[in-house]
Amino acid sequence: MSAIDDLVTELSRLPTIGRKSALRLTYHLLRQPEEQGRRIAAALVALAEKVRPCAECFNFAEAERCAFCTDPRRDRSVVCVVEEASDIPAIERTGEYRGLYHVLGGRLAPLDGVGPSDLTVAALVTRVTAGGMREVIVATNPKLEGEATALYLQEQLRPSGVTVSRLARGLPVGGDLEYADGVTIVQALAARRAM
Amino acid sequence: MSAIDDLVTELSRLPTIGRKSALRLTYHLLRQPEEQGRRIAAALVALAEKVRPCAECFNFAEAERCAFCTDPRRDRSVVCVVEEASDIPAIERTGEYRGLYHVLGGRLAPLDGVGPSDLTVAALVTRVTAGGMREVIVATNPKLEGEATALYLQEQLRPSGVTVSRLARGLPVGGDLEYADGVTIVQALAARRAM
Numbered sequence: 001m002s003a004i005d006d007l008v009t010e011l012s013r014l015p016t017i018g019r020k021s022a023l024r025l026t027y028h029l030l031r032q033p034e035e036q037g038r039r040i041a042a043a044l045v046a047l048a049e050k051v052r053p054c055a056e057c058f059n060f061a062e063a064e065r066c067a068f069c070t071d072p073r074r075d076r077s078v079v080c081v082v083e084e085a086s087d088i089p090a091i092e093r094t095g096e097y098r099g100l101y102h103v104l105g106g107r108l109a110p111l112d113g114v115g116p117s118d119l120t121v122a123a124l125v126t127r128v129t130a131g132g133m134r135e136v137i138v139a140t141n142p143k144l145e146g147e148a149t150a151l152y153l154q155e156q157l158r159p160s161g162v163t164v165s166r167l168a169r170g171l172p173v174g175g176d177l178e179y180a181d182g183v184t185i186v187q188a189l190a191a192r193r194a195m
Numbered sequence: 196m197s198a199i200d201d202l203v204t205e206l207s208r209l210p211t212i213g214r215k216s217a218l219r220l221t222y223h224l225l226r227q228p229e230e231q232g233r234r235i236a237a238a239l240v241a242l243a244e245k246v247r248p249c250a251e252c253f254n255f256a257e258a259e260r261c262a263f264c265t266d267p268r269r270d271r272s273v274v275c276v277v278e279e280a281s282d283i284p285a286i287e288r289t290g291e292y293r294g295l296y297h298v299l300g301g302r303l304a305p306l307d308g309v310g311p312s313d314l315t316v317a318a319l320v321t322r323v324t325a326g327g328m329r330e331v332i333v334a335t336n337p338k339l340e341g342e343a344t345a346l347y348l349q350e351q352l353r354p355s356g357v358t359v360s361r362l363a364r365g366l367p368v369g370g371d372l373e374y375a376d377g378v379t380i381v382q383a384l385a386a387r388r389a390m
């Protein structure tokens with residue numbers, strides 16, 4: 001039965017969806033009004049048609065520039081650099097950040113053949129040196145490659161004279177000291193603050 | 196960003212996919228070549244357009260009759276009655292059954308307002324009394340409502356004179372007696388066989 005098999009095959013290409021889940025989802029859709037599957041299909045096509053990288057910050061956008069870059073209420077003097085556009089919602093959810101973003105499109109990973117030219121580093125340097133910037137907050141992931149990327153960005157941005165900062169490392173709030181890894185404890189000790 | 200939000204909303208309507216998974220799947224698709232999302236969309240539309248209930252057994256079909264009902268190698272004198280079309284692959288995977296199927300479209304559940312007229316019972320009786328049938332194997336789920344449905348089918352099919360059988364209940368192969376529930380053990384005892 002090819003229509004069923006086709007959908008199962010397509011769905012099982014998605015991460016975290018194995019063949020069994022794909023089959024279950026397909027049978028679920030077959031029990032729903034036809035409209036439900038068609039709505040998902042339309043949303044997928046709209047995604048492919050409308051979403052593209054923002055010309056300024058490389059976040060996903062449905063116009064030339066994204067919702068942050070075109071929002072007059074955002075502080076244009078601060079830019080937060082993230083590896084992927086999918087990191088932005090985590091920062092937005094805090095409600096504490098009102099600046100702009102810059103999506104690198106990954107992190108430096110020489111072993112995987114990812115160098116600076118594969119990322120949007122040059123565009124970031126251009127943005128920052130264009131003037132009006134006060135601070136660049138580097139929010140790459142707190143892992144080896146994210147750290148290396150942060151250091152590289154710091155080097156590249158030094159000539160601009162703009163402050164480059166990094167998200168603090170330390171114990172996660174609500175975490176257990178007993179279960180924290182050693183590296184995190186070392187960082188938390190080194191960055192300890194007077195009370 | 197409406198195209199992204201729309202897809203997240205549509206995907207999170209699916210069972211086992213929460214808002215977070217839907218967001219992760221959407222961002223995954225945004226990182227893939229546009230073609231991947233379009234292929235899933237096309238498969239969804241094809242499913243909605245092509246798949247309908249088989250006129251004979253109510254399994255999913257892409258023509259008037261399904262792949263089993265039109266297969267000349269299947270034994271047309273035996274019919275296996277299942278609650279849902281999604282139960283068929285489990286039986287087919289055994290490779291031990293070569294007869295036809297009949298999909299009830301659920302099980303009798305008076306508390307949920309599901310009566311015989313909501314299922315394909317009448318069509319089953321018509322099929323069986325039309326002649327040429329040797330046996331009806333009832334493979335409804337081994338739960339209270341599945342059992343009640345099986346008993347009801349047995350009643351309805353008695354006038355046809357065709358043998359009505361039921362899948363055996365007992366300990367699942369590879370299971371642990373220690374962890375088996377009491378009802379299963381009672382059934383396994385009652386249906387014990389001489390060695």
